[in-house]
Amino acid sequence: MSLTALAGQEGAGAGFHPVFPWLILALPLLGAAVNGLGAFLWRDDKRIPTIVGPAALLGSFAVVLVNFIGMSGAELHGAEVVRLWSWIVSGDLSIGVDLQFDQLSMLMCMIVTGVGSLIHIYSVGYMRDDPGYSRYFSYLNLFVFFMLVLVLGASFPLMFVGWEGVGLCSYLLIGFWYENREYANAGKKAFIMNRIGDAGFLVAMFLVFTAFGTLDFVPVLAAAEGTLAYGGALVTGITLLLFLGCTGKSAQIPLHTWLPDAMAGPTPVSALIHAATMVTAGVYLIARTSVLFALSPVSQGVVAAVGAGTALFAASIAIRQYDIKKVLAYSTISQLGYMFLAVGVGAFTAGVFHLMTHAFFKALLFLGAGAVIHAVHHAWAHGDDGHGDGHGDAHHGDPNDMRNHGGLRKFMPRTFVFMWVATLAIAGVPPLAGFFSKDEIIWYSGAYGYPILWGVALATALLTAVYMARLMVMTFHGGNRTFGHGGDAEAGRRLHEVPAVMWAPLAVLAVLSVVGGWANIPEALPLLPTVEWLHHWLEPVFAPAIAVKEAHGFSPEYRSPVGGGEALWAGISAAIAIAAVVGTVRALSPKPVPTEAEAVAPTGFARVLHDKWYVDELYDRAIVRPSLALWRACWRIVDAGIIDGAVNGAGRAARLLGWAGGQLQTGRVTTYLVAFMLGALLVLGVLS
Amino acid sequence: MSEAGMAGALGLNGLIALFVSAILFSIGVIGVLLRRNAIIVFMCVELMLNAANLSLVAFSRMHGIEGQIFVFFVMAVAAAEAAVGLAIIIAIFRHYEVVDLDRFRLLKW
Structure with a gap:
C-alpha cells in the first residue's frame, strides 16, 4: 500500500515497486535466529554459522541491489511506502510496520548490506578461533536487521525500534568478551550514553505527534512547512532534541566518550557498527528529517557548530593516541563531525x-x-x-x-x-x-x-x-x-x-x-x-528542505569566505x-x-x-561521582534507614509486644487464678 | 426489688442460707488464692461450687424450682470435673512426687 497519496505528492512512485521488500529484513533476522540457536545447539561446529552468517547478508544485499537498480530505472519523486502489517492502532494514533523506499533509504541499504557483507566474510577469518563464533554471527546478523529497520522505517517509532535495536547489538558486541570486566563496562557505558540521547529522540517524537497528529515521515515532512512556523520555538525544540539523539548515537560532543571505549569489541564490529553504519544513524536521521532542520536556522547552526567542533576536537586527540583502534575511533568521531557539519550548513x-x-x-x-x-x-x-x-x-x-x-x-x-x-x-x-x-x-x-x-x-x-x-x-x-x-x-x-x-x-x-x-x-x-x-540521485529527497532554505535566503554563494x-x-x-x-x-x-x-x-x-582532554575525568567528577554519592545517600538514608527501618521496626515492635505478653504468663497457677479473680470481679463490676 | 422486699420473699432461713453461701464462697476464694497444696485448692474450688449451689437453692424458694434443677446440673458437672482434676493431680504427683502448686510452671507459652 502506498501512503504517498496521503502526502499529496504528485507523480509519486511512478514505475517503481519494491521487489520482495520484506526479504531485505527477513534474511538477516533469519540468520540471527539460526546462529543464535546454533550458539546453544552446535556451539563447536563452525560450518553452519560460516555459511549462514555471510549468506544472510549477501542475500539481503542481492535483494537491495535489485531494488536499487529498479529504482534508478524508474522516475520516483516521492517515497514508496510498503505496509507489512498494522502495528499500533490507538485513538488518533495509527502506526504500521511501514518500509519507506526512496533514494536515501536505498543508498543506505546498499551501504549497510554491502559493507556488512564484506565484514561478515572478513569475520569468518578473524573470529575463526573464537569459542563464541556462532553467538558472534547471531549478534552481527541481528545488528544488520535492526540497522535496516532503522533505515527503512517509514515512521519515527519504527525508526526508533531500529535505533534502539542497533544500540542493543552494539552493547552486546562491545561486551562480546564479557569475561573481561573492562569490556563489559565499555558495553554498559555505550548503552547508558546512548540512553541520554534516546531520551531526546523520544521527547522529540512526542512533540512531533502533538504538532502533526501522525508520526509517519511522509505526511509529517509534507505538512512541516505549513504546520510549523519558520524558526519557531517548536521546530527548534523538536530538531534540537532529535539532534541530542544524534549526538548519542553518532558520538558527537558532549556524548562522544563511549565510542573510543567501544573498541573493546572485536575489530570487525568496530568496522561495521562503530565506523561504517550504526554511528552514521544520526546523520541519516537529520537527512531523513531534513525539512524540519531546514525550518530552524538555530538548530542548523548548532548542528554545524557541534559537528565542526567535534571534528577538530577528536582529530586533535587522534594525533596523540598509541592504540591503533583508538586512533581510528577518534578519526571516526572526527569524520562524523564533518558529516554533521555538512547537514548542519544545509549541504545534505x-x-x-x-x-x-x-x-x-x-x-x-x-x-x-x-x-x-x-x-x-x-x-x-x-x-x-x-x-x-x-x-x-x-x-x-x-x-x-x-x-x-x-x-x-x-x-x-x-x-x-x-x-x-x-x-x-x-x-x-x-x-x-x-x-x-x-x-x-x-x-x-x-x-x-x-x-x-x-x-x-x-x-x-x-x-x-x-x-x-x-x-x-x-x-x-x-x-x-x-x-x-x-x-x-x-x-x-x-x-x-x-x-x-x-x-x-x-x-x-x-x-x-x-x-x-x-x-x-x-x-x-x-x-x-x-x-x-x-x-541528482538524492535530489527528490532533499529538494523540499533546499526549497525551504532558499525561500528564507540560505543559498550557497559559490565562493569561499x-x-x-x-x-x-x-x-x-x-x-x-x-x-x-x-x-x-x-x-x-x-x-x-x-x-x-x-x-x-x-x-x-x-x-x-594523549589523555583526551580529560573529558572522561570531567564527567567522572561532575556527573558520575555526584550521582553515585546521591544514590549512595538514597541507599543509606532512604532505603536502609527509612524503609528498612520501618520494616524492621514493625518486626521488632511485634516481638516486643509478644515478649511483654509472654511475661504475663508466669506458669504459676496462682497468678492465673488471681488474674481470673480480678477478671471475674471486673466483669461483675461492669455488668452490675 | 427493695432489700426489705427481697428479705421478705426469702424469709429468715433463706437469708441465713445466703450468708452461709457467701462465707463459704469467700473461704473457697481465699483458699484457692492462698493455699499451695493442689488438693486443698481443689477442695476450695468444690467449696465455691457448693456455695453457689447453696445460693441457687436459696433463691429457688423465691423464683421456683428451676434453681434446684440447676443445682443437679452443677453437681454432675462438678463430679466430672473432680474426676478429671484429681486424675491430673495424681499424674503430676506421680511425676514430681509433690502437689505444691508453686513447683509447677508448666502452664506458660
Whole structure:
C-alpha cells in the first residue's frame, strides 16, 4: 500500500515497486535466529554459522541491489511506502510496520548490506578461533536487521525500534568478551550514553505527534512547512532534541566518550557498527528529517557548530593516541563531525556522500587494523592459542599498541597497500573517495556563509592527514618492534599476511575507497561523466528542505569566505592533504619509536591530547561521582534507614509486644487464678 | 426489688442460707488464692461450687424450682470435673512426687 497519496505528492512512485521488500529484513533476522540457536545447539561446529552468517547478508544485499537498480530505472519523486502489517492502532494514533523506499533509504541499504557483507566474510577469518563464533554471527546478523529497520522505517517509532535495536547489538558486541570486566563496562557505558540521547529522540517524537497528529515521515515532512512556523520555538525544540539523539548515537560532543571505549569489541564490529553504519544513524536521521532542520536556522547552526567542533576536537586527540583502534575511533568521531557539519550548513547531499565514502575507507582502515592486530597476536601466541580475539597476553603486551608494531610492510604487503589506499582516501588525496566528499563539505560550509566553521574544517583536514600518516608510519614503516628492537628475524618467522578470506574483503573495500568518490564529481572539476550523480540521485529527497532554505535566503554563494572558486579550493585542500601526508612521513620516519615497554609519558600539551582532554575525568567528577554519592545517600538514608527501618521496626515492635505478653504468663497457677479473680470481679463490676 | 422486699420473699432461713453461701464462697476464694497444696485448692474450688449451689437453692424458694434443677446440673458437672482434676493431680504427683502448686510452671507459652 502506498501512503504517498496521503502526502499529496504528485507523480509519486511512478514505475517503481519494491521487489520482495520484506526479504531485505527477513534474511538477516533469519540468520540471527539460526546462529543464535546454533550458539546453544552446535556451539563447536563452525560450518553452519560460516555459511549462514555471510549468506544472510549477501542475500539481503542481492535483494537491495535489485531494488536499487529498479529504482534508478524508474522516475520516483516521492517515497514508496510498503505496509507489512498494522502495528499500533490507538485513538488518533495509527502506526504500521511501514518500509519507506526512496533514494536515501536505498543508498543506505546498499551501504549497510554491502559493507556488512564484506565484514561478515572478513569475520569468518578473524573470529575463526573464537569459542563464541556462532553467538558472534547471531549478534552481527541481528545488528544488520535492526540497522535496516532503522533505515527503512517509514515512521519515527519504527525508526526508533531500529535505533534502539542497533544500540542493543552494539552493547552486546562491545561486551562480546564479557569475561573481561573492562569490556563489559565499555558495553554498559555505550548503552547508558546512548540512553541520554534516546531520551531526546523520544521527547522529540512526542512533540512531533502533538504538532502533526501522525508520526509517519511522509505526511509529517509534507505538512512541516505549513504546520510549523519558520524558526519557531517548536521546530527548534523538536530538531534540537532529535539532534541530542544524534549526538548519542553518532558520538558527537558532549556524548562522544563511549565510542573510543567501544573498541573493546572485536575489530570487525568496530568496522561495521562503530565506523561504517550504526554511528552514521544520526546523520541519516537529520537527512531523513531534513525539512524540519531546514525550518530552524538555530538548530542548523548548532548542528554545524557541534559537528565542526567535534571534528577538530577528536582529530586533535587522534594525533596523540598509541592504540591503533583508538586512533581510528577518534578519526571516526572526527569524520562524523564533518558529516554533521555538512547537514548542519544545509549541504545534505555532501553529508550523505561523506557518510558513504567514509563507510568504505573507514571499514577498510578498521579491517586493516584488525588484520595487523590478528597477525601480531598470532605471532605472539605462536600462531595458535585458541583465541582469535586479538587481545594481548601479559607476556608481550597489547597487540593494539602501535609501539608494538612497526615495519609490517615486509610481512603484510597486501594489508600495507590497502591501508595506504584508505589512508590517502581519508586524508583527502585526489582522486580517492575522501577527497571528493570532504572537499564538498569544506566547500559548502564556506559557501553557505560559515567562515569560522570553514576554517575549522580545513584545519581538521590537515590534522586528519597528519594522524593517519602517523598511524601508517608507526605501524608499517621503520623497524619491527613486535619482538623488541632488532627482532626482525624472529618477526620474519612469526608474522604472516592474513588469509585470503580476510584480505579479499579489504581488496574490494580498497577499490571502493578509490572509486567511491567518483559518484559525485563536483561541477567545478568535470573529470568524469558522473558529475553530481549522487546529488541528482538524492535530489527528490532533499529538494523540499533546499526549497525551504532558499525561500528564507540560505543559498550557497559559490565562493569561499576568502575568495576563490571551488576548483581552486579543491586544489588547495588537496595540496594541504598531500603536503601533510608527505611531511608527516618524512618527519616521523627517521625517528626511532620506543616500544610500549620503554615508553615515557608525554608532557605538556601532548599529554592533554594523549589523555583526551580529560573529558572522561570531567564527567567522572561532575556527573558520575555526584550521582553515585546521591544514590549512595538514597541507599543509606532512604532505603536502609527509612524503609528498612520501618520494616524492621514493625518486626521488632511485634516481638516486643509478644515478649511483654509472654511475661504475663508466669506458669504459676496462682497468678492465673488471681488474674481470673480480678477478671471475674471486673466483669461483675461492669455488668452490675 | 427493695432489700426489705427481697428479705421478705426469702424469709429468715433463706437469708441465713445466703450468708452461709457467701462465707463459704469467700473461704473457697481465699483458699484457692492462698493455699499451695493442689488438693486443698481443689477442695476450695468444690467449696465455691457448693456455695453457689447453696445460693441457687436459696433463691429457688423465691423464683421456683428451676434453681434446684440447676443445682443437679452443677453437681454432675462438678463430679466430672473432680474426676478429671484429681486424675491430673495424681499424674503430676506421680511425676514430681509433690502437689505444691508453686513447683509447677508448666502452664506458660
